Amino acid sequence: MAEFSKKNIISLLNAKNEDILSLMILTNSKRDDLRITYSKNVFLPISEICRNECGYCTFRKDPSNPEARILMNPPEILNILKDADKLRCKEALFTFGELPDEISDVKIALRKLGYENMVEYLYFICNETLKQTNLLPHSNPGILKKDYLRMLKEVNASMGLMLETSSARLMETIAHKLSPGKNPKLRIETIENAGKLRIPFTTGLLIGIGETIEERAESLLEIKRINDKYGHIQEIIIQNFKPKPGIPMQNYKEPSLVEMINMVSVTKLLFPDIGVQVPPNLNRKNAQIFLMAGADDWGGISPLTKDYVNPEAPWPELDELRMITEEVGYYLDERLPVYPKFISEDFLSHRILDKIKSWGNI
Numbered sequence: 001m002a003e004f005s006k007k008n009i010i011s012l013l014n015a016k017n018e019d020i021l022s023l024m025i026l027t028n029s030k031r032d033d034l035r036i037t038y039s040k041n042v043f044l045p046i047s048e049i050c051r052n053e054c055g056y057c058t059f060r061k062d063p064s065n066p067e068a069r070i071l072m073n074p075p076e077i078l079n080i081l082k083d084a085d086k087l088r089c090k091e092a093l094f095t096f097g098e099l100p101d102e103i104s105d106v107k108i109a110l111r112k113l114g115y116e117n118m119v120e121y122l123y124f125i126c127n128e129t130l131k132q133t134n135l136l137p138h139s140n141p142g143i144l145k146k147d148y149l150r151m152l153k154e155v156n157a158s159m160g161l162m163l164e165t166s167s168a169r170l171m172e173t174i175a176h177k178l179s180p181g182k183n184p185k186l187r188i189e190t191i192e193n194a195g196k197l198r199i200p201f202t203t204g205l206l207i208g209i210g211e212t213i214e215e216r217a218e219s220l221l222e223i224k225r226i227n228d229k230y231g232h233i234q235e236i237i238i239q240n241f242k243p244k245p246g247i248p249m250q251n252y253k254e255p256s257l258v259e260m261i262n263m264v265s266v267t268k269l270l271f272p273d274i275g276v277q278v279p280p281n282l283n284r285k286n287a288q289i290f291l292m293a294g295a296d297d298w299g300g301i302s303p304l305t306k307d308y309v310n311p312e313a314p315w316p317e318l319d320e321l322r323m324i325t326e327e328v329g330y331y332l333d334e335r336l337p338v339y340p341k342f343i344s345e346d347f348l349s350h351r352i353l354d355k356i357k358s359w360g361n362i
């Protein structure tokens, strides 16, 4: 579409003065309803070990750190899942650092449990989740080969991988110079393979890690290119970089409110049928303005576990989230980890469909 040329997107991302308000009004005129969704989830950080070292990360721990979670064991995971089940959570979010099984400590821990690699173990955990609870797995396993994605599809309602940025230039900067897995080519390949396999998919961009406005436009257009081809993207997270003490990028500036407003609005304009998510725990003060800018999803909110990726930022309680949402004229509604338009045989395995059917939702 002509109005979404790169030049046009860059111009919208640079909106100033009353153009910012016009952009927000335009975005809101495209809304079908006033529904803002969230997924009641439980967050399981299966391993905090990662082969990458991103300049903004507070999740990864060195294996020599006595506090590092090398590998959560099955009883530990299942106990938490069962507590989440009692609280009527519907999403089990499984995440870990990228390719942790390339690190010997994780490899040894996996072998002790009888698994060759992390994907085999993740499959087992997702399978047990489906067998023993009412939760639906949503895994974020990093870049993966197509065969592994195919295997995990059977036991996952949806999967996710942040594109973060399509800029290869950042591989030379503090953000990604120690992170081979942040090569955008590898991430795009994983997201495209998920599309070929018809896996409902969450992706997103990290804003403020050194990318230019032009690169933000290119990243959005790259997600659009992939989704136009495969139609499997269910939500796009627009996450703002936050400087935190102790990280290599601790003295870098976070993106301004205006940069984020423009980014959220342009994302919604480009993707009117896809959920646009802004994490509320990273944006407590500005959460309402992002709803008015076009965000329509708060992502996973857990009554049980913290956000291990941003441990300093607790999730708001549901009552607070409802108040934040309703105060600006929207309403809060729970969703599943798979969006309604993907609940079909085309996208989901029989295992997942049967689980959803067992609640009487379809």
Ligand code: SF4
Binding pocket: 050, 051, 052, 053, 054, 056, 057, 058, 059, 060, 096, 097, 098, 179, 181
């Ligand atoms: S942000 Fe993700 S990939 Fe990067 S170091 Fe942290 S855990 Fe690893």
